Amino acid sequence: MKSQYEALEAVKQAGFPVNPNIMLCRDISEVIEYCRRWEEKRNSLDYEIDGMVVKVNEIEKQKILGFTGKSPKWAISYKFRAETAKTKLTGITVQVGRTGALTPVAELEPVKIAGTTVKRATLHNEEYLEKKDVRGGDFVFVEKAGDIIPEVTGVSLPDRRKGLKKFKMPDKCPVCGEKVFKYEDEAIRRCINIKCPAIVEGSIFHFGSRDAMDIEGLGNALVKQLVSSGIAADIGGLYELDVFKIANLERMGVKSAEKLIENISKSREKDLSNLIYALGIRNVGKQTAEVLADEFGDIEKIVSADEKRLAEIDDIGPIAAKNIKDFFALPETKQILEKLRGAGVNMKQKKKKAKDARFKGLVFVFTGELEKYTRGEAQNIVKSMGGKTSSSAGKNTTYVVAGENPGSKLEKAKKAGIKVVDEKEFLGMIGESRGGKNAESKKKNKEDTLF
DNA sequence: GGCAGTTGATGCAAGCACGA
């Protein structure tokens, strides 16, 4: 077998439960062994009455054995080399993100890779385009990095027709039509029109995202409608919405509108760090927002801090400091803050510093899927115990916690000699080696299921 | 009931800020 997908297909063809994201075993012999044992267990569920064999419905069997649509979480995962496919690049479109960044995207003739159909893939920026020399009409090689993200890895030059022109990035924003800028030290072009619908939509969507103000129900499609209909011109406008306005939008009703209003209302109580992150300041992500909130404790103090004071803070350099200062100096920012203040949005830090300091000085990186916690929850636990988390493994990383189906971080960690622990060990470290209710039931399920 | 939108989850690459 050449790929993980082929192996999974073979297992599925044989009628066994698999999750397309997870290869169950280390190699094919283990897959076969797994299937054999599953078959035995499955057959054992049938029973006899008066000498007649009663076959239990397959779906019931899967429920009884704990396979409700997913593979067993505890199964060992294994990755095959990424599968490559050749397909036609029908065109290159340009997207505008919330920061105004123009990103070229490859539009592809749909092609099946690793069990899913790939239609688009990012081309990052014009330098990347230049390097790969990708042109509309080319046949390109596509693979899925980490079996998840589609990537154009190269062009099939023998298939190139004559006369295909190089793609040129537009000088004007494809959304608002304003002139775009490319700063000398940056690889990307940006639309700097703060009224550009793409930027407005992006910033409202970002404001409501989970790590920001966590407004459930504020999805992409709804935000588009809010902006295009003029109901919300900026993030401050969210707090002026009412049920009637929302319920009249496409695919919205009174029930959804009421829920959304309730969720927007709840967001007023979010912590200062959430608000700072939600504002979408350049170079200020979740981590930096937390640093700022911890340092100042009040948005007013951040607004009035000068660049020098900001740059004195750990993890904030002169560029981030300038961006922060510039952002709060904008009249539009002042207006938005005024609206938010008027709407009763919390602007002070409520979180207290961690009392439990058992992870003080330790840096954790998570890869793969954990059984008991989401990654966000696990990161919060580490922070509550005085530790730090990071999205990439480096020399400062103390532990890499590897869950199911880990990514490249695991390999990187092993090479760098970083200590790798599994979920069980991590739970032991946080004093939950026996696990909670959820973990108990899952554990039981696992034990009852097969081996 | 069908359909569309949202949520919540995953990982990778590139760019770039920061600090040693």
Next chain:
DNA sequence: TCGTGCTTGCATCAACTGCC
């Protein structure tokens, strides 16, 4: 100057919700 790590942007999927 360079290594490290944060930020951003991207695609996909299953499960769920609620409108039509």
